[in-house]
Amino acid sequence: MNPTLLSRNEFESKSFQRTNGQCIIPWCEKDAVDAHHIIERELWDNGGYYLQNAANVCSTHHYDAEEDYIPPQAFWDWHNVTPHTPSGYGIHIDKWGNNFNHPPNQFTQLDIGHLPFSSDWSGSENDFQELSRLTELPLILIPLESSTLEFKTIEQQTYLTDSSELPLAAYNHTYDVWLSWPETTGAMRQIQEVQYDEEYEFYTDLREHVAKLDHGNGVLIRAKYPFHHSQFLDRLALY
Ligand SMILES: [Zn+2]
Numbered sequence: 001m002n003p004t005l006l007s008r009n010e011f012e013s014k015s016f017q018r019t020n021g022q023c024i025i026p027w028c029e030k031d032a033v034d035a036h037h038i039i040e041r042e043l044w045d046n047g048g049y050y051l052q053n054a055a056n057v058c059s060t061h062h063y064d065a066e067e068d069y070i071p072p073q074a075f076w077d078w079h080n081v082t083p084h085t086p087s088g089y090g091i092h093i094d095k096w097g098n099n100f101n102h103p104p105n106q107f108t109q110l111d112i113g114h115l116p117f118s119s120d121w122s123g124s125e126n127d128f129q130e131l132s133r134l135t136e137l138p139l140i141l142i143p144l145e146s147s148t149l150e151f152k153t154i155e156q157q158t159y160l161t162d163s164s165e166l167p168l169a170a171y172n173h174t175y176d177v178w179l180s181w182p183e184t185t186g187a188m189r190q191i192q193e194v195q196y197d198e199e200y201e202f203y204t205d206l207r208e209h210v211a212k213l214d215h216g217n218g219v220l221i222r223a224k225y226p227f228h229h230s231q232f233l234d235r236l237a238l239y
Helices: 007-018 059-068 072-079 179-189 206-213 229-234
Strands: 034-037 052-056 139-141 151-156 158-164 165-174 218-223 236-238
Touching: 007 034, 007 052, 034 059, 052 059, 052 072, 139 206, 158 179, 165 179, 165 218, 206 218, 229 236
Parallel strands: none
Antiparallel strands: 034 052, 139 218, 151 158, 158 165, 218 236
16 A cells, blocks of 8 residues: 655644654653654655654754654654655665665674774774764763674674673664664663663763773774664774
């Protein structure tokens, strides 16, 4: 069945009904104030007012969705809708229709870049030359228990872990996104009791904070929000 094109008012009211007016971000307790176009309205020849293209968001999360900090795939997953994209576009795109690389069939090790003030910074291809592609995002800082990172499948769920199996990111194979940090810790808790001393969310003073957290095995810095697999090297960094 083809999705139904809605009026602008229906788009908002029918969308809000789905979550009783709540913001769809799993850890947000605010009311939704906007029905966000998951894929930008200008890319549709009819405005894209489909329920499948609406995401209920509070003002903070609407801003971050417009800035493309939250990928369309995460909204499709959270709202549990079949993705609907403008004609000529697949599902591996950002809000503005730019293509994400097609995800791999199999994970190979990715060389996560180091922060410019990390002692392991070498200026190699993936290392961060400056911080601007990270610091506007809400970040989570995780002190590592071992410095070797790997992809691991535990009970059919793929994780990025350190060798002590500390989960750093969990993968959603349906949408090829790495889940948000709260969802990652939630997925891991279903398998085993996981204790975190603290979650870290900083926008500034990154250098000072990571240095303080480092127990000697480094610190992983990751986006709190979910990200598409092809954004992996832009959303994770090592200190
Ligand atoms: Zn919100």
